Amino acid sequence: MRRQIARRRTLLLAGVGAAVAVVVLSLAPGLGGNPSVIASPLVGRAAPDFTLPQLDGPAVTLSKLRGQVVVINFWASWCAECQVEQAALNQVWQHFQDSGVVVIGVNFEDTSGGARGYVRTAGVTYPVVEDTGSRTALAYGLRGVPETFVVNRSGHIGGHVIGPVDVARLTRQISSMLQASA
Amino acid sequence: MSQLGTYLLPLGLAVSGYGLLAAAVGAKTGRSALVESARRCAFGTLAILAAANAVMLAALLTNDFALRYVAGNASRETPAFFKVLSLWAADDGSLLLWNLILAGYIAAVALRFRRDRPSTFPYALSVLFAVQVFYLILINGPARPFGTVANPPADGRGPAPLLQNHPLMAVHPPFLYLGFIGFTVPFAFGIAALLAGGHGPDEWVSLIRRWTLAVWCFLTVGLVLGALWSYSVLGWGGYWAWDPVENVALLPWLMSTAFLHSVMLQERRGLAKLWNITLVIGAFSLVTFGTFLTRANVLSSVHAFAQTSVGPAYLAFLALVLLTGFGLVAWRLPELRTPSSLDSAISREGAFVANNMLLLAAAAIILLGTTFPLVVQAVSNQQVTVGGPYFRSSVTPVFLLILLLGGTAPLLPWRATSRSRALRRLRVPAAAAALVMIAAAWAGVRQVGAVAGFGLAALLFVTSGQEILNGLAIRRRGVRGSTVRALVRGRRRHAGLVVHMGLALAAAGIIASSSLGQQAEVTLKTGQSTVFAGQVLRYQGLSTAQQPQRVVLTATVRVMDSAGRQAGTLDPRVNLYPAATEPIGSPSIRRGIVWDLYASVISLQNDGGSATFRFYHNPGVNWLWFGGLVMALGGVAAAWPARRRKHGDRPGAGATPEHATIGVGAR
Numbered sequence: 001m002r003r004q005i006a007r008r009r010t011l012l013l014a015g016v017g018a019a020v021a022v023v024v025l026s027l028a029p030g031l032g033g034n035p036s037v038i039a040s041p042l043v044g045r046a047a048p049d050f051t052l053p054q055l056d057g058p059a060v061t062l063s064k065l066r067g068q069v070v071v072i073n074f075w076a077s078w079c080a081e082c083q084v085e086q087a088a089l090n091q092v093w094q095h096f097q098d099s100g101v102v103v104i105g106v107n108f109e110d111t112s113g114g115a116r117g118y119v120r121t122a123g124v125t126y127p128v129v130e131d132t133g134s135r136t137a138l139a140y141g142l143r144g145v146p147e148t149f150v151v152n153r154s155g156h157i158g159g160h161v162i163g164p165v166d167v168a169r170l171t172r173q174i175s176s177m178l179q180a181s182a
Numbered sequence: 183m184s185q186l187g188t189y190l191l192p193l194g195l196a197v198s199g200y201g202l203l204a205a206a207v208g209a210k211t212g213r214s215a216l217v218e219s220a221r222r223c224a225f226g227t228l229a230i231l232a233a234a235n236a237v238m239l240a241a242l243l244t245n246d247f248a249l250r251y252v253a254g255n256a257s258r259e260t261p262a263f264f265k266v267l268s269l270w271a272a273d274d275g276s277l278l279l280w281n282l283i284l285a286g287y288i289a290a291v292a293l294r295f296r297r298d299r300p301s302t303f304p305y306a307l308s309v310l311f312a313v314q315v316f317y318l319i320l321i322n323g324p325a326r327p328f329g330t331v332a333n334p335p336a337d338g339r340g341p342a343p344l345l346q347n348h349p350l351m352a353v354h355p356p357f358l359y360l361g362f363i364g365f366t367v368p369f370a371f372g373i374a375a376l377l378a379g380g381h382g383p384d385e386w387v388s389l390i391r392r393w394t395l396a397v398w399c400f401l402t403v404g405l406v407l408g409a410l411w412s413y414s415v416l417g418w419g420g421y422w423a424w425d426p427v428e429n430v431a432l433l434p435w436l437m438s439t440a441f442l443h444s445v446m447l448q449e450r451r452g453l454a455k456l457w458n459i460t461l462v463i464g465a466f467s468l469v470t471f472g473t474f475l476t477r478a479n480v481l482s483s484v485h486a487f488a489q490t491s492v493g494p495a496y497l498a499f500l501a502l503v504l505l506t507g508f509g510l511v512a513w514r515l516p517e518l519r520t521p522s523s524l525d526s527a528i529s530r531e532g533a534f535v536a537n538n539m540l541l542l543a544a545a546a547i548i549l550l551g552t553t554f555p556l557v558v559q560a561v562s563n564q565q566v567t568v569g570g571p572y573f574r575s576s577v578t579p580v581f582l583l584i585l586l587l588g589g590t591a592p593l594l595p596w597r598a599t600s601r602s603r604a605l606r607r608l609r610v611p612a613a614a615a616a617l618v619m620i621a622a623a624w625a626g627v628r629q630v631g632a633v634a635g636f637g638l639a640a641l642l643f644v645t646s647g648q649e650i651l652n653g654l655a656i657r658r659r660g661v662r663g664s665t666v667r668a669l670v671r672g673r674r675r676h677a678g679l680v681v682h683m684g685l686a687l688a689a690a691g692i693i694a695s696s697s698l699g700q701q702a703e704v705t706l707k708t709g710q711s712t713v714f715a716g717q718v719l720r721y722q723g724l725s726t727a728q729q730p731q732r733v734v735l736t737a738t739v740r741v742m743d744s745a746g747r748q749a750g751t752l753d754p755r756v757n758l759y760p761a762a763t764e765p766i767g768s769p770s771i772r773r774g775i776v777w778d779l780y781a782s783v784i785s786l787q788n789d790g791g792s793a794t795f796r797f798y799h800n801p802g803v804n805w806l807w808f809g810g811l812v813m814a815l816g817g818v819a820a821a822w823p824a825r826r827r828k829h830g831d832r833p834g835a836g837a838t839p840e841h842a843t844i845g846v847g848a849r
Contacts, residue, residue, distance in 0.1 A: 013515075019504075028560075
């Protein structure tokens with residue numbers, strides 16, 4: 001009798017273990033995906049053109065930069081995550097600015113004073129433009145800041161990152177775009 | 183000041199970690215001094231977490247943008263009211279509140295069992311502390327609510343626009359949290375009963391029935407408030423979208439509703455002991471599963487929290503809960519078979535079994551639809567979505583059967599197979615149901631499902647009302663007291679029947695709004711009118727108001743009856759928030775007892791010279807809110823502590839006062 005109970009117990013416990021394993025295994029893959037690199041419907045399409053005034057300087061028109069790889073980074077001074085990625089953007093700009101790559105910071109829903117202060121303290125050296133009225137943000141279907149689009153030499157969006165960028169991934173993307181069209 | 187928060191969280195972890203150890207060792211060795219010190223840790227943890235929440239609140243209110251959480255969820259322009267709400271507007275902050283509520287529940291358990299301690303108490307305390315330790319580890323490691331930014335920004339982002347668009351956000355999440363987290367208590371006592379063995383599985387039900395009822399009330403209110411929020415804020419004219427996060431909140435509600443019924447089998451007949459424990463473990467597992475789905479960012483939903491790194495921790499915790507819970511059930515299964523079986527299928531016992539089967543079937547259908555996309559993605563890496571049509575077509579028949587069962591089961595006697603009395607008592611409710619069905623068909627309702635649904639809701643309502651009146655009449659004769667006294671004596675049964683009446687009202691509202699509503703999308707120039715649902719609606723023009731945190735565009739619509747008399751106005755709005763690219767609409771609703779007139783602005787053209795509206799004619803929606811309220815009030819009445827008897831023995835250790843009323847729980 002005892003032995004029978006023990007055998008049933010082992011069987012039942014094994015069943016529970018197997019069932020839990022199935023549950024965990026079918027849920028785990030959902031964690032592996034990085035939600036920040038979801039496929040944007042814009043990837044592969046022509047980047048929406050814009051002409052926006054720089055914070056301190058002449059206006060920038062995207063279509064005039066055709067032939068170069070353009071990194072468009074939407075940011076705001078109130079955005080804590082933007083500070084996290086600032087070093088990466090500076091680094092990419094310094095490394096690639098002489099090899100046909102432009103980094104543009106598009107200031108999103110911010111005050112000019114706040115944006116200037118941020119540019120000064122964070123040491124932003126690449127051009128920063130103001131998107132008054134958020135028209136460009138709307139054209140790019142922005143979900144929030146920071147959000148970054150990488151436009152290839154033919155003016156098509158080749159990469160899209162929601163949230164802070166990291167140097168390695170951005171460098172890889174830029175390098176492959178430079179090679180592809182070289 | 184916010185520095186304090188970073189010290190409080192590890193301290194809380196240390197205190198509840200000690201509580202876990204002391205309670206576990208105390209349970210194993212029987213040293214009551216250890217258990218007592220663990221019990222006191224509950225109050226310590228509560229105090230520490232209250233302080234941590236207060237620090238975060240202060241940081242939000244004083245614009246301490248050095249904190250990453252504050253910079254991301256508050257801004258200088260955010261009104262103070264919504265700054266307070268920002269505490270639970272994002273993942274890290276809401277975990278602080280989650281921990282506080284859990285600590286509150288543990289302290290409540292510690293206070294309740296300060297003297298008369300059941301044998302399972304030390305085990306239950308260990309389980310409670312184990313859950314608290316998990317959530318404290320989360321906010322000490324993967325999530326860092328008190329994390330700072332190197333260069334504090336001059337201003338913060340403000341809360342997500344949808345969360346600062348309606349005051350209901352102040353109450354919907356806290357009630358849901360009270361409901362979700364509350365399931366930890368029945369779970370802990372269920373696990374404790376299995377761990378303790380012996381008579382544990384007999385005494386635990388009476389210990390936690392009222393806790394579960396209270397938690398069920400919170401969850402009911404939370405769900406209804408969520409539906410009300412969706413209806414009043416999102417502007418799509420509905421209140422339930424079968425969104426994954428809504429679904430996973432409904433699952434533990436269905437499970438606990440099943441438990442609250444089957445628990446009577448155990449109390450009255452000693453049946454279904456292991457089944458009841460399994461239901462409670464299932465409910466807590468579903469809460470954990472829902473938390474995982476919502477917070478680990480595995481699926482997209484209107485509720486999904488932004489990217490977090492807590493996913494693997496939640497999955498590990500879910501695996502632990504499932505393994506411990508169902509592993510223990512499997513372990514005890516061979517020795518905990520219930521001896522007796524049903525005498526007759528058509529009896530109160532049989533009805534409770536059927537009730538459980540139906541509620542679990544509904545839960546299984548919803549769980550399947552909610553997890554199907556995840557499983558498909560895991561297996562074939564394809565993205566699929568399961569939408570409202572699946573849920574509506576599969577769940578509706580089950581819900582209709584639940585109404586039918588609720589309308590007949592309270593008439594069935596325990597054990598006995600005699601049906602003549604039940605049939606006699608069914609006459610009035612059945613006649614009422616038939617009348618309502620004829621009236622609905624005569625009024626032009628053509629869907630068979632809706633006509634049947636109205637009939638079944640009427641059956642449920644009238645049966646419940648009739649049984650309350652009958653019970654009162656019998657008890658008044660029996661105790662020779664006033665109506666109030668008779669009502670109180672049969673409180674548990676009466677309260678249950680009141681919940682059923684609330685359910686009937688809510689069901690009628692759901693059936694009416696989902697099958698009889700109308701909608702239309704119309705573009706109107708200023709001064710132009712349209713006729714919708716027998717009303718004349720004229721667009722009066724657009725007005726703009728600049729508020730500190732947003733710009734509000736209001737499109738005023740005058741409502742007139744068909745004779746041209748003014749009946750009121752609708753003023754749906756569009757709000758522009760700095761931190762949102764998309765404008766956030768606010769619908770305008772003229773609420774009525776029978777139907778609501780509901781308007782949303784879809785788009786504006788020519789600076790408001792013309793506007794596209796969506797108008798909805800929603801019958802019965804207010805019955806749903808009212809029915810939900812009645813259900814919650816019935817639940818509160820059932821959960822309210824009974825007065826201890828003036829004469830006679832005090833209930834001994836392990837027994838709760840409602841032992842005194844179990845006898846009148848049902849005839």
